[in-house]
Amino acid sequence: MRIEILCTGDEVLSGKTINTNYSHMARRLQEVGLDVVWGTTVGDDRESLVEAFKLAGARADAVIVNGGLGPTVDDLSQEVAAEAAGVGLKLDEGWLKHIETFYAARGRVMPPNNKKQAMLPEGSELIDNPVGTACGFALTIGKAKFYFTPGVPREIRHMLEHQLIPRLLAQSGTQAVVRLKRFHSFGMGESRVDDMLKGAEDLAEGGEVKLGFQAHYPQLETKLFGRGQSMEELETRMAPIEAAIRERMGAYILSEDTDTLESVILKAMAGGTLAVAEYGTNGAVAGRMVAIDSDGKVFKRGGVGGTIRALGRALGLGEAYDRATASTAKAYAEAVADTSSASHGLAVLIAPADEGNSGEGMVQIAVARSGQDTIVRSACIVGGPDRVRNGGVEMGLDGLRRILQGLSAADPVDFERKDAT
Amino acid sequence: MRIEILCTGDEVLSGKTINTNYSHMARRLQEVGLDVVWGTTVGDDRESLVEAFKLAGARADAVIVNGGLGPTVDDLSQEVAAEAAGVGLKLDEGWLKHIETFYAARGRVMPPNNKKQAMLPEGSELIDNPVGTACGFALTIGKAKFYFTPGVPREIRHMLEHQLIPRLLAQSGTQAVVRLKRFHSFGMGESRVDDMLKGAEDLAEGGEVKLGFQAHYPQLETKLFGRGQSMEELETRMAPIEAAIRERMGAYILSEDTDTLESVILKAMAGGTLAVAEYGTNGAVAGRMVAIDSDGKVFKRGGVGGTIRALGRALGLGEAYDRATASTAKAYAEAVADTSSASHGLAVLIAPADEGNSGEGMVQIAVARSGQDTIVRSACIVGGPDRVRNGGVEMGLDGLRRILQGLSAADPVDFERKDAT
Numbered sequence: 029m030r031i032e033i034l035c036t037g038d039e040v041l042s043g044k045t046i047n048t049n050y051s052h053m054a055r056r057l058q059e060v061g062l063d064v065v066w067g068t069t070v071g072d073d074r075e076s077l078v079e080a081f082k083l084a085g086a087r088a089d090a091v092i093v094n095g096g097l098g099p100t101v102d103d104l105s106q107e108v109a110a111e112a113a114g115v116g117l118k119l120d121e122g123w124l125k126h127i128e129t130f131y132a133a134r135g136r137v138m139p140p141n142n143k144k145q146a147m148l149p150e151g152s153e154l155i156d157n158p159v160g161t162a163c164g165f166a167l168t169i170g171k172a173k174f175y176f177t178p179g180v181p182r183e184i185r186h187m188l189e190h191q192l193i194p195r196l197l198a199q200s201g202t203q204a205v206v207r208l209k210r211f212h213s214f215g216m217g218e219s220r221v222d223d224m225l226k227g228a229e230d231l232a233e234g235g236e237v238k239l240g241f242q243a244h245y246p247q248l249e250t251k252l253f254g255r256g257q258s259m260e261e262l263e264t265r266m267a268p269i270e271a272a273i274r275e276r277m278g279a280y281i282l283s284e285d286t287d288t289l290e291s292v293i294l295k296a297m298a299g300g301t302l303a304v305a306e307y308g309t310n311g312a313v314a315g316r317m318v319a320i321d322s323d324g325k326v327f328k329r330g331g332v333g334g335t336i337r338a339l340g341r342a343l344g345l346g347e348a349y350d351r352a353t354a355s356t357a358k359a360y361a362e363a364v365a366d367t368s369s370a371s372h373g374l375a376v377l378i379a380p381a382d383e384g385n386s387g388e389g390m391v392q393i394a395v396a397r398s399g400q401d402t403i404v405r406s407a408c409i410v411g412g413p414d415r416v417r418n419g420g421v422e423m424g425l426d427g428l429r430r431i432l433q434g435l436s437a438a439d440p441v442d443f444e445r446k447d448a449t
Numbered sequence: 450m451r452i453e454i455l456c457t458g459d460e461v462l463s464g465k466t467i468n469t470n471y472s473h474m475a476r477r478l479q480e481v482g483l484d485v486v487w488g489t490t491v492g493d494d495r496e497s498l499v500e501a502f503k504l505a506g507a508r509a510d511a512v513i514v515n516g517g518l519g520p521t522v523d524d525l526s527q528e529v530a531a532e533a534a535g536v537g538l539k540l541d542e543g544w545l546k547h548i549e550t551f552y553a554a555r556g557r558v559m560p561p562n563n564k565k566q567a568m569l570p571e572g573s574e575l576i577d578n579p580v581g582t583a584c585g586f587a588l589t590i591g592k593a594k595f596y597f598t599p600g601v602p603r604e605i606r607h608m609l610e611h612q613l614i615p616r617l618l619a620q621s622g623t624q625a626v627v628r629l630k631r632f633h634s635f636g637m638g639e640s641r642v643d644d645m646l647k648g649a650e651d652l653a654e655g656g657e658v659k660l661g662f663q664a665h666y667p668q669l670e671t672k673l674f675g676r677g678q679s680m681e682e683l684e685t686r687m688a689p690i691e692a693a694i695r696e697r698m699g700a701y702i703l704s705e706d707t708d709t710l711e712s713v714i715l716k717a718m719a720g721g722t723l724a725v726a727e728y729g730t731n732g733a734v735a736g737r738m739v740a741i742d743s744d745g746k747v748f749k750r751g752g753v754g755g756t757i758r759a760l761g762r763a764l765g766l767g768e769a770y771d772r773a774t775a776s777t778a779k780a781y782a783e784a785v786a787d788t789s790s791a792s793h794g795l796a797v798l799i800a801p802a803d804e805g806n807s808g809e810g811m812v813q814i815a816v817a818r819s820g821q822d823t824i825v826r827s828a829c830i831v832g833g834p835d836r837v838r839n840g841g842v843e844m845g846l847d848g849l850r851r852i853l854q855g856l857s858a859a860d861p862v863d864f865e866r867k868d869a870t
Contacts, residue, residue, distance in 0.1 A: 035488075038661065039661075039663055041475065041485060041486070041487075041488060042475050042476065042479050042484070042485065043471065043472035043473065043474065043475030043477075043479065043485070044472075044476060045472070045663070046467060046468075046469055046472045047467075047468055047471065047472065048467055050468065050490075051464035051465075051466070051467045051468065052464065053464065054462065054463050055463065055464035055465065056464075058464065063463070064462060064463065064464070065462070065491075065492065065494075065497065066489075066490070066491055066497065067456075067462060067488075067489065067490030067491070068487070068488065068489055068490075069471075069487070069488030069489075069490075070486075070487055070488070071486065073486075076486065076487065080487075083504070098639070098640075099639075099640045100639065100640065100643050100662070133831070134831045134832075134863075134864075134866055135866045135867040135868050136863070136867075139640050139641065139644060141640055141643070141644070142640060159833070180664075182835075240465075242465060310736045310737075310739055310740040311732040311733075311735045311736035311739060311751060311753070312732075312736065314732045314753050315731045315732035315733065315736055315753070316731075318731055318732060318753055318755055319731040321755060324754070324755030324756035324759060325755075326755070328754075328755050328756075328759045329752060329753065329754045329755060329759045329760060329762075329763045330732060330752070330753045331750060331751070331752050331753075331763070332732070332735050332736070332739055332751045332752075332753075333745070333749075333750045334739055334742060334745030334746075334747070334748035334749050334750060335745035335749075338745060338749045338750045338789070339750060341750075341789075342750045342752070342763075342788075342789070367763075368759070368762075368763070
């Protein structure tokens, strides 16, 4: 089945908005075995939209149109869809009611221009959007089935999962089962892992299994994709490859499938509690842990300092420390655990490796554990300030994960300069 | 002049790589007054490439093709370009020399397949690439001038600035100046502002000014775009619209152009210092402030609690508070300012409005100021946990901005339920 994606809107066309809706949709479709073969971007311009709809309608079997369903005058999707299909627009009373209810639930009256969002081409099928006021709709133009979707990322993501993927799979007629297996790792780059896993795909018998990577620094995702007659058969076919990946990547694998570094840490805490002290991280270490531990059972508290000294004072250490060294990290991890009565204290301190040069950063990590020695790890991370900060935060959390799982926190990572101390 | 961008490559088509090359090119071109009117994405597939080249060649005056100039077999741009133009390929001896020199300078011998990068369509004009081994080239296909460019971000960015923009400006023959004016606001949705600014565009005399919006919740960006003969003329023409926007949106405007909420707060602190206590925010309040105040001159420290109690203990308040109420926020803002010796203390506490229902959240904000009354603001934010959290964080920072600027922090926002208390 030939699928195209057509993104609309001046913001995307002019490059003001980076088109992450496109990449998200294409990637998710590929993960369920559907390939996008053509992408088009046009602005909020009637003539371009008509031409793009006609071209896609002549080429494709299915077209996802993203954007242009908003309440303002430059949102043209319904109107141009109707024109391209040669039909009129008709008010969908049910959806109008939905929008009014949506506003009423927020204690507001629907502005009159939102009524436009309930005007759909005649003969189109409404596609539900429980998280917004723009409904989607499906309509045949030319030889293709068009799926019109809202441009708000949260809304299109929801609609893609719950509405479009089932419809597209049904339309494609493939009854095959697909299975996606994912491994998340920290510390090795894509080309190293690619090298390391050479030949692993051939371990599958009875059908192809595709190996792929997705680098989202600082993590790398290693993906296996198979298609077969049943989930059981697929699991059996993919098992030897999975075993090889686990063996070759070892402790660098931090989680699998939908588990995250944070969720793995939360489980590994096993009744313990955590407090965090951080500097140079934009508060991301505590931010990520508190985000997953919403009831505060594991995460006690986090402190972020504008300076090393200010952080030390907040930990009751006075002015004893003024530089982000390994011994400062050790003292801070122990102090934050102590003053919070937490079983574990994590300190992550990041500072430019050289004064005035933020291209490399020294990361100091310490994990304090009640009744056991504090473990310290230092690294020089390279690649500019953003990579240093994000890499350092990840190294801090991954170091905690390794220690909780009884693994070494000292394994080298590809993003650090080995000769630095 | 009608400009199109055609991105090639399986990585971009499948969504594995987010297409930042496209957004960078389109944005830079708009900044010099050149509009991209159509974007196409196809994979490393001969048939799709030929069709895309023919379609663009029939529609556009200029086409930038990005990607497909590499040394491997799936890099097809030169070959398909020659086919679409009906010419053969010819070795460019000069560029082959360049590639060999490039490798020699790195102490390596050119791999044989790199020779492919010096094979150009007959009649094409070579475009220099001093930072890589893939040269660009220009070639007429159909009625359009095609510019073929490398996919490596660093290389296309360099080529765009130094080679393409001068050629495209010359081809377009326009010397017009463009001006983009931006207003950032918090608290009003796009359709309300659209309504509120009705007629404002007509205040411009002597040429069109376009009004547009970009919603990135919780902020809204209101943009004015004009094109004219000189920057001075444009500023004069746009001034009455800008004045109308400032008057109608009033205190909701938090910054203009490249200023951010954080940078405005930093300036408005005017020698003061800030400490933050937060709960239910994933640490984002401190995270955003510490990110902009990298030398720690204004931001002293932030504390994030896993529970209200744990946060209170970290602030030296013992077990006195166990719920996220307005009076807790007041006490925490005062305590964090006090224990940090900061001139200002900001507390942002967010909790689900009803037990077990995270669709709505109560946000409690308090700003403590040395020698002045602490200001408290409560709101019930709607739209699900992410919007509650992001909206609450924004309301906390924007409340601080308003108080520092002597404005009311009590203005209602569109994301809150007005009947809640």
